[in-house]
Amino acid sequence: MVTGGAGYIGSHAVLALLDAGHEVVVVDNLVTGFDWAVDDRATLVQCDVADEGRVRAAIRGHNVDAILHFAGSVVVPESVSDPLKYYRNNTAASRSLIESAVVEGVKHFIFSSTAATYGTPVRTPVAEGDPTVPINPYGMSKLMTEVMLRDVAAAHPINFCALRYFNVAGADPQGRSGQSTAGATHLIKVAVEAATGRRSHVSVFGTDFDTRDGTGVRDYIHVTDLAAAHVAALDLLRAKPTESHTLNCGYGRGFSVAEVLDAVDRVTNVTIERKLEGRRAGDPAELISDNRAIMATVDWTPKHDDLNGIITDALAWERKLAEMGR
Structure with missing residues (x-):
């Protein structure tokens, strides 16, 4: 079961799982996801992950033994202005999903976590x-x-395996999926929208950080590599059912906002x-x-550890949209 499988990262994980021969059921409320983003080989159940009755029925009906949990809200500045939304959509809803997994005997759980759990790191990398001080x-x-x-x-x-993502970018190299959310805040998505005329400009939030050029530095990982990491993590959980893991997902090197642009x-x-604008809260x-x-x-x-390649795939998806x- 892939929750949030109609969204950006979730839809790529669905592709990776299907390509690897897994049977997949997607649970998505389609608030920010798109039914057309779900591969035809998967089954889509439209409901919220907190709807325990429908989620548990889907687990039983599809003999689910593993859950990959992507559903949730992901915009950092919005979380600062509307924290209760994030504690409902991310924390409370996850609690409901985890309980459904336990009650129905699901054996493995992969969680879409984030580098934001570290807050301001005490060291780099x-x-x-x-x-972890968010x-x-x-x-x-x-x-x-x-x-x-x-x-x-x-x-x-x-x-379980909690995968702490760094900055996810790019799109499926075969053009089957990509980031499609209107008003997205991811830098590379915003930049290719500007390059194709869908936005008038790119806002640079903060030019006075203690970095090499004053703009924020991030570790950008191609979404297809990230999806492959989920499939590999599932294989690990099945091979070693008594072990759980918390792992970073990134390439181990960073680019500044100015360098990306x-x-x-x-x-x-x-x-x-x-x-050029001021810093955003929480960055x-x-x-x-x-x-x-x-x-x-x-x-x-990783097979797509190349900034130009990440941008090229994101651009191709933008043109396809x-x-x-x-």
Whole structure:
């Protein structure tokens, strides 16, 4: 079962699972996802993950033995202005889903977590054992779910893998899925929208960070590599059912906002207008993953670790959306 499988990252995980031969049922309320983004090989159940009756029926009806949980809200500034939304959609809803998994005997659970659990890292790159002190409700809502999973795995026959994403970008290289949400806030998505005329400019939030050029530095991971990490994590959980893991998902190197926009300019041959603005609430200066743990633990090797390639795939998807009238 893939929750949020009609969304950006979830739809790519569905593709990766199906391509690997798994049977997949998607649970998505379609508030931010799209039914057309779900591959025809999967079954779509339209409901909220907190709807325990329908979720449990779907688990039983499809003999679900593993859940990959992507559903939730993901915009950091919005979490600061509307924290209760994030504690409802991310924490409370996850609690309901985890209980459904336990009651129905689901054995494995993979959780879409985030580098925002670290807050402002004590060092860079940041490793899984470093302090988790979120500086925004989004990060805290995810960390609370990690804690629930740890406690539940200690009490019940279920194991989990919490994957802490860094900055996800790009689109399926075969053009089957990509980021389609209107008003998205991910930098590369915003930048390719500007390059294709769908936005007038790109806002640069903060030029006075303690970084090499004053703009925020992030570790950008291709969404297809991230999806492959989920499939590999599922294989690990099945192979070692008494073990659980919390792992960073990133490439271990970062690019600044200015460097990303320069790369988009080069790839698209368009000069994007940049609007310099103040920092957003809840944004750390730098987030780069120490990815040695995932590389040592999971059978996963990134295949798309190239900024220009990430931008090229995102651009191709943006053009496909325009062709589809979306």
